[in-house]
Amino acid sequence: MAPVKVTKICCIGAGYVGGPTCAVIALKCPHITVTIVDLNKARIDAWNSPDFSLPIYEPGLVDVVRQARGRNLFFSTDVDKGIEEADLIFVSVNTPTKKSGVGAGFAADLNYVELATRRIATVARSSKIVVEKSTVPCRTAESMRTILEANSKPNCRFDILSNPEFLAEGTAISDLLSPDRVLIGSLQSPEGIDACESLKEVYANWVPQERILTVGLWSSELSKLAANAMLAQRISSVNALSAICEATGANIDEVANAIGYDSRIGPKFLRASVGFGGSCFQKDILNLVYLSESLHLPEVAAYWRQVVEMNEYQKRRFSKRVVDTLFNTITGKRIAVLGFAFKADTGDTRESAAITLIKDFQSEKAFVNVYDPQVESEQIWMDLQEASPLMPLETIKKQVSICSSALEACKNAEAVVIATEWKEFKDIDWEAVYAGMNKPAFVFDGRLLVDAERLRKIGFRVTTIGRPSAV
């Protein structure tokens, strides 16, 4: 058997990964028809919207979709048709952490992966290459294969590949156009290697050969968890050092810079902050913790769990610093929270540090003004409601207001908290912000974004991560 020449791709899941990834494949492979399907009609309608009001914000994404949509890129709710027509299917559905049940809080919820796999098994009438794009626990491909083989029709074979996605939200399009590497995992059987070649050929349309790594299936699945765990571990390490800096008078920027010069460490991803967020880091580490526990490796589980615990500690430590600095009480005080997305250049709020901070400020009976340039009000209310399920939304709305500009959010506030590193917060008219605030006016920079000295000259009292509290 020779590798199949891929001409039709279906991607199940039109989210932050499936949408941009397959839009870029369509852009770079005009000879391949790419259909992205999703059960969520509102999401598909947004992908198809005539004015390109796409369901996710990502720099450069509109341009890519504009070029390929209607040519060889299609978005549809007809999952079955997408599956039936494709020769290669990406499974790019969500794999959240289980919130209840056995193993709650740690295990990945593979329900969406299983449902998508069962759908493929039920609908497919010809052979398919099925590609895990979702981040999954090691050996998930085995379960998928069992489901597919138990339900396959005569003359219908399924080859499973793992092709985890390493894009970062906010830079997804440039990451996809010029990836550090593309990883493809397959069984080492002749059929597995052929399937791997088929997918490799797709990426070879724009990714240099030496950046396409082919490995065994289990190594590929584990590599994705490992990459996210190592990245998050780096953030937690630098954040742990930031606490020591605050207590000693050392400066985390200087420390990070000094250690980053070591070529074994390198300068990237050494920025202290209020903590990491996003849908992946915490979930993937908890996944690794669960895997380690299932493999009876409690010490390994404890090691990785500490990375998440350090992150929680960093967020709480920051909230406490705000309260302590504001004379040990924020009751009745107004706090402006600038940024609600978990990082700049995305509208994604999953596990955003801002949610924890606002909840902490609410519990201290402060009033909170929130502003984010990309996150819709509806999303903010949904997240705050989810964070305090027992509190009626009306009560939340008495304490929290959503503002339409940073300046409006800061008006009459005692303190400004920078929760997301949006560039516009660096460039706001800080003199005007100062003029509109109650005095003394405080800034808490959770992202090491602003020029603290400049703000101090205006009159602000500035507190940043990794430096002693300032006046």
Ligand code: NAD
């Ligand atoms: P998402 O929630 O944005 O999108 C998943 C989509 O799948 C949803 O729109 C949902 O409606 C759809 N879906 C679920 N089950 C379906 C089914 N049976 N049929 C059709 N559609 C279905 O999630 P995401 O952020 O795109 O993440 C997808 C996967 O990629 C996850 O495993 C995640 O861990 C991984 N990942 C995410 C990122 C990231 O930055 N977001 C990066 C790398 C990897």
